[in-house]
Amino acid sequence: MRRRKIDGCPIAGALQLIGDKWTMLVVRDLFAGPKRTTELLEDLHPISSRTLMGRLREMEQDAILLRHNYGGLPRRVEYELTERGRRLVPLLDALMKVGQALECNDCQDRKESAGYYCDFCPQQRTANNFIDQPEPFEPPVESEPPPAPLPRRKDDSIVLL
Helix, strand or coil, X not given: CCCCCCCCCHHHHHHHHHCCHHHHHHHHHHCCCCEEHHHHHHHCCCCCHHHHHHHHHHXXXXXXXXXXXXXXXXXXXXXXXXXXXXXXXXXXXXXXXXXXXXXXXXXXXXXXHHCCCCCCCCCCCCHHHCCCCCCCCCCCCCCCCCCCCCCCCCCCCCCCC
16 A cells, blocks of 8 residues: 655645546446446446556555456456445535535436446445445455355447557
């Protein structure tokens, strides 16, 4: 995990950690559970694959997400939020409320443009998905291999990278 150095202020460090516009959108899309790279590319359109891969690498170094490489052909890699990454969920909720208050966008706008609500939309989730009081973060200890992946929605599209 990288330490952030600006002026020592926790706000400055947090902004450096999540300052990239794609970071919180990746957290939003991993909120409901693990996703493959192609699913993230689809959900985060118009992000380029190079930008997404760079951001995912940085988020992995910052212990915000875990990368599971299941191997095989075609290569199968999934990303999921760590406990540290899930601590950003209340910030997502606050950003959503500010966006609505400032009339930036509405959940219906997303549905009209993408064809579906994002996984973080209030119409898709329940109140028990939030973290009220975050627990102190401890880096994960390498142990047993990750469990088998959960079944995914069927995606017949082909993404060329």
